[in-house]
Amino acid sequence: MKKQQLKSLLLLGVLCAFAWASCKKDKVTAAGPQEAPIRPTTASSNAYVTTLFDFNPAPGQFTNTGLGDTTAAKGTLKTDQGLVSLGGWGGYIVVGFDHTVLNADGKTDFVVYGNAFAQFAEPGVIWVMQDKNGNGLPDDTWYEIKGSAFYKDGYTRNYSVTYTRPACDTCSVPWKDNKGNTGVIQTNMFHSQAYYPIGLKTNTYTLTGSLLPSSNINMDDPTYITSASFDYGYADNTGGGDKIDISSAMDDKGNKVNLKGIDFIKVQTGILANMGWLGEQSTEFTGAADLSLLK
Structure with missing residues (x-):
């Protein structure tokens, strides 16, 4: 083969390799970031939540009882x-x-059940997560549902409380928040068991989330304490359940998040308050369901 022909073939090979690499690069760029996988609804899909991933109660009058343990959570x-x-x-x-659970435009998508009733709600903050990495675990990003208390005085994001094991099992549980405030989860005569979770090995533990204002609680008459519900957006807030629109999810800056659907939810007690003989404000959870599958 002549030297000139060899040079031409080598040059052609280099140009083809460059073109192939460029095409491959263009294809990757055009595809963009991988979208979160959607687990489709099938004939066997359950309308209700089916898996318990975590249960981490704060100290309270029902903690360490049949209403505040893992068995109750699985129920x-x-x-x-x-x-x-x-x-x-x-x-x-x-x-x-x-x-x-798909995000249906202009509609509520799922419902969270509690035991709220007229003049007495114990609102809980609702968080949602899409299984973006597709591993079936709630280890992606939590987004808070923006409820009506977001616009009220006393609503606080990135709030945390550290609870300390008390000196005795029946003693009130001390707490300190990240704002420098202190107080106790007050024990009462109706519940004599330990309020600090007995399964914890550590003498302190910290919980973090969003604090809702306690201004809806009325203790003017100690014999008839009321706790009014917020307008929308919370668990254990409305009798019969609270319907939630996935489109109301927000990021850590309060901006709207566009989610095609969600796979996991977290419900968290939102108000820090003692209500006299009624004990601490504590959100109750009784279940959750995909509204599109409810008969």
């Missing part, structure tokens, strides 16, 4: 008839669906 799956207390502020439960 809220596949139904709206279970009942678990999340304890004082920050206590939470994380559950998941067996499919992706």
